[in-house]
Amino acid sequence: MSAMTTEGAIVSRTLIIDNIYPYSTSQKPIVGVNYQYPGPPIEAYEGDTLVIRVINKLPQPTTVHWHGISQNGTQDMDGAVGATQCAISRNGEMTYIFKASPAGTAWYHGHHLDQYADGLIGPLIIRRKVEPNQQYYDTERILMVADWYNELARTKLLSWFLSTNNPKGIEPIPDAIVVNGKFSESLFVPTNGSKRIRFRIINAAAFSMYTFSIDGLPLHIIELDQTPVEPYTVSSVVINVAQRVSCFVNLDEFDQSLVPAEVPPTKSIYIRFQAMADMYPVDIRSYRAPYATPRYPYPIYFNPLFLGILSLDSKNSLPTYPVYDERIGSRNPDSEDINLLGARPFYRANNIVPDATHFLKLVITIGPDSSNISRAYFNNVSYGSDMNRAGQKTTNKKCLTSDTLPLLHQMAMTPNGLGIPSPIMTRDSPLLVIQSDGNGHYLIPYGAVVDILLENRDEGEHPFHIHGYEFWVISTSENPQAEELYRGAYLQRDTVSVPGSGWAKIRLLANNPGAWLFHCHIEWHMDAGLIVAFIVGPNALLAQGYKITPIQKRMCQ
Template identity: 30%
Template structure:
């Protein structure tokens, strides 16, 4: 298999992926504050930056290191930092989920995240408070493995993000409207690739060298499709999980997803080549702007002429055709949960999303603190103590959980699980009743894009005591309620850092107790939307995503 070391078979030992020498402490001091950012002379708006800078520089480390971020909040509201994709084994209180694992960092206060890096791969860091990620509090996190399984000469990190003219709170107010004419007014973003305006990005190649491109969608609502004219991509990683190499013409990266591809440069400098990073969504009706076609240049020489692709079809790999490099077989489930995603107008006259008619809202006490305090009263396994709006499911240690996930909306949702990766076992259509099964060794991801009118079967092992969100990673959708909570082995949740308690006390938030008295809005069931689109609706992602690659290996 080209690109794989000869002494390592496809099904390499999972242990080898986690071995690392005694690591270093990678320490960062971040002041989280408003920053004025000008989009290539087009417009200026306030972003949330770090130390006066935006876009925010990425973090790089090695497996076995300890990442320490001293975060000081200079915003006028609480903030938090979530390391997307990291399991946080034994460090659930550094997961950064606002009012789930922490109270948030109070304004003019600080908090230190101290995270042992036990995984190698491609990840990212973003705020998990309100819409702060949409407003720019997001960047890449790359953790390297000294014992790389695949060979390459150089790597390039490409963050992919949508960037809107409007502040996020204004857009969220629009999306809450019960009036679909207001709710679906198009909001057209700009593309930023690797920290630069997408159409101006240049990637430098040298002939015959092999490059690892790490593609990270750190945006808020748009997917990206990436390809390079006249070059074949070799997919080797998704969401931090190494996979058996697959050749492809292009890679689709949903919101929150990551992918690594190997690209071997051509042997001539006669031409430069166009790369495409096209943005698209099926959330909004935007006939002129969907997809948004962004192109940059893979540059071999400053003087060379430019070649572009003439093929307009998007080709990509189906998740169910991927196999993890460690060869883990499908898990045998012991616990079964059904989650039905709907959207519609609720009793508070706002448009909301829900799982099983529960529209998520942050509780008054962080769920992890409730779990700890209820464990001493032997009530931690009672879902009621976490409040109806958290839609909590309590799991016993080492349960194997099967989620049957059904998307009743007519648009896609990128679903993300904190603290774990899940196996993708089966995906099918509600309308046609056609389905596709995974291989014996199903791929694992932490973020999976489920199309409207489709279902998926996912499995994971509850081997990480803590409280973990499962939610749509379109930022508007989690704020509109498309989230739920797994409370995992509450009696084994580790001790709370004292600095976390101090941030709770500074905001008047209790550090323990029940949330069962919290109220939640209820749905008007006759106003639910379905996967049948409104008359005249133009869906694009179904046919754009539906062409799977046919490259022969």
């Protein structure tokens, strides 16, 4: 850990990770945080120092990743097993200490043994001293949406997914949707008399992307991931896995025509999360998972619509208007651009986009390996798998020089001996091209400005997240004109949605040395190997003062 100066307050929290059984109708253990699901919100102001003691009471190792936090100067606090640390052992603990930065709607989740799909999630809100767009809302609510599976991800679901019994690579289909730990029609969100409300929406699903809307109310988007934007009005918005959207609503804008004249005025409004049915590889209306444990004498299929209730009074009554209305029941998002590149950054003067100096093309494919098990590939490499394509040998899997030490430790121990080629000039690009070791590790010089082209040859949409950074989203196959249209004022995010059979172009300023994972945030695709590791500036890491701490060394013994 590098030396870290303390500017703001010190915010201390203790998180106990343990199995819980929050639902009387289910015997499935949830990985809870402080015996809650989702875990408790953690809040701080930008610049504060977070000191979070994580105590592992699970029968398995664990870790916590602080999604959206840059960890500049605290690279070993990122929580990615194999990249920045070894796992927290059973009955062990680790104290994470890091700067609350950047501001915005972040979250935390497990990053080991599919524990995030099994419940290890929670909100992490980093507030600004002066919030942009604060004048438009008086209160705020968090909505954390997730997939619910009747079976455990880390055992039953994963063992079926990556097996010869599933040669088509069909991902486990959710059994339900939960928001703030509640199932459909059981979540009541009080307004407490406020008419202007900010919603912080976090997609913590393992697989699903959703269209979010509130009946009869326009949504005024004011933050995408952790980037504040000028208000951008839509009637609904698509949010992919790991993305966050903040919007405000004004109840005075409610469309009263939704309420039939013959019924009493409504004292509540439906909140809708509609799972995108066409993203699933099967017909969810009739699919029966081969691994499912029969629970009833008749099949119950996944309902892709979650209904919450925005309660306008304290009675938690249901809306008086029909649930299904042709004006709201099948609403499509206003924009086909899921990344909302048309939204403009709030702080344009500070959003200086440098010209690219380097280039990297990552081709995304999914298909069977030589054992007929479905794998996911970046440039024909499935991270951590022996079964890579094109006859490539994988003498090193998740490692560069060691099969037991995190990548970050290896960078510190042998900064000039990692075996990854330096960037080279090629005939295909006017920029220096980033190289890899053939095992999913890419060496990026400190200070490089890298244009990354994500070419998706899979039919499915993929949400790609980077640790330790935000990148500029330049353009996508849904919005190719954005590169010219918004030149000099591109939108920054940490998760980009790459269209099926399409592409996305992002730009990364490599000013944070370390070992940073870049991966699809669909949990099943991570399990299948859709990950690369960016090894940024090993010597810059040491110059910054990074040293492997005795605690980190003990965790790896």
